[in-house]
Amino acid sequence: MLKFGISPCPNDTFIFFGIIEKKVNTQGLNFDFVIEDVETLNSLCLEKALDISKISSHAFYYLKEDYEVIPSGGALSEQGPVVITKNPEKLKNLSTIKLALPGRFTTASLLMWFYWQKNFTDKKYMVEFMPFYEIIDKVTEQKADLGVLIHEGRFIYSLKGLHLVADLGEFWIKECSLPIPLGCIVCKKSLSIKETVNRIIKESLHYAYCHFDEAVKFTKKYSQELNEEVIKMHIQTYVNEFSFDMGQKGIMAINELIKKIPEDGIWS
Template identity: 75%
Template sequence: MLKFGISPCPNDIFIFFGIIEKKIKTEGLDFDFVIEDVETLNNLCMEKALDISKISAHAFYYLQNDYIMLSSGGALSEYGPVVITKNLEKLKNLSNIKIALPGRLTTASALMWFYWQKNFPNKKYIVEFMPFYKIIDKIIKEEADIGVVIHEGRFIYSLKGLELVEDLGKFWIQETSLPIPLGLIISQKSLNIKKALEKIIQESLNYAYSHFDEAMKFIKKYSQELDEDVIKSHIQCYVNKFTFDMGEKGIQAIDELIKRIERHAIWS
């Protein structure tokens, strides 16, 4: 029985629906799914507590000695995290800025660091790391000046009366001309089941697309946001050709992220 970590976000549940619900053949492999926030999964992999897992691409920098990256099941997109605030005008006058981030090892955290260093190198900051679903409330209550939102957050922040500071996905694409390497699937090198896992994930994806309504009902058991349009938008943004196979472009994007992480002490 292999411990397999995924997040409760719509794109992950959609991708792995066919496996979780035993709708497809799994090459004789059995999985025990651990469904947790991606930063929790990052940290579990740091402890080698999971055999296979979705992780943030940022976290792979620290995990590449023990885990291998799969070409299927990841999240590479043209849509990335967004930086939000309650009041843009007030933000301009602050010398100390409180930043809410969805976990130290998330790709959102790395992208925000790159953006901050380029645009506000002389500003002081106070960083607080927290689960992604707490950030919007933190900004509404003005317990943080800016926050980086991921997953469903990018689709609903404006409905809560919050304002956009920067789209970190657009920032990354302008800097690199590469897709945004948000997350990927890894497995422990010692397992030697990469090809089998990639095939299973692709078959699970095909099952979800051909049983879309069934998959949608299943997703709602886990999603933070139950509005069907938000869930569909999430899937359309983060499940794409790179999810089936990240290809050369996807590998280039992850390599570029890792090179940039090597050059920076992120939020030190």
């Protein structure tokens, strides 16, 4: 039995619907799915507790000795995390900014680090890491001055009276001319099952598209946002040609991301 970690976000549950619901041939492999926030998955992989998992591409920097990237099932896109605030005018007068970030090892936190180094050099920061679904409330209640939103949050923040400060996806693409490598699927090198798992994921993804409404209904069991239009928008944004095969461009994007990580870490 292989422990397989995915997040509850719609793109993951859509992609892996066919496997979880036993709609596709798993070629003799048996999976025990662990469905957790991506930062929890990052931490579990750092403990080597998962055999296969969705992780943040940022986390791969710390996992590359023991895990290898599977080409399919990941999340690469031209749209990424967004930085939001309740009161844009207030930011100008702050010497220290309170940040709400979705986990130390998330790609969003790394992208925000890159953005901060170029745009907030005159400010100090106080960082609080928390589950991604708590950040909107934290900023709305003005317990944080800036928040970085991932998953469904990027589609609904304006409905909560929050304002866009920066699109970190646009920032990344302007810097690197590569898609944003938000997350990827990895498996333990010691298992030698990369090619088999890759084929199974592709079959599951194909099944989800062929049974789209059924797959969307399945994602609602796990999504933080139950509005079907938001869920479909999420899937359309983050399930794309890179989900079938990230290709050389996807590998380049991950390598470009992790080579920029400073040796002394981020948000110290």
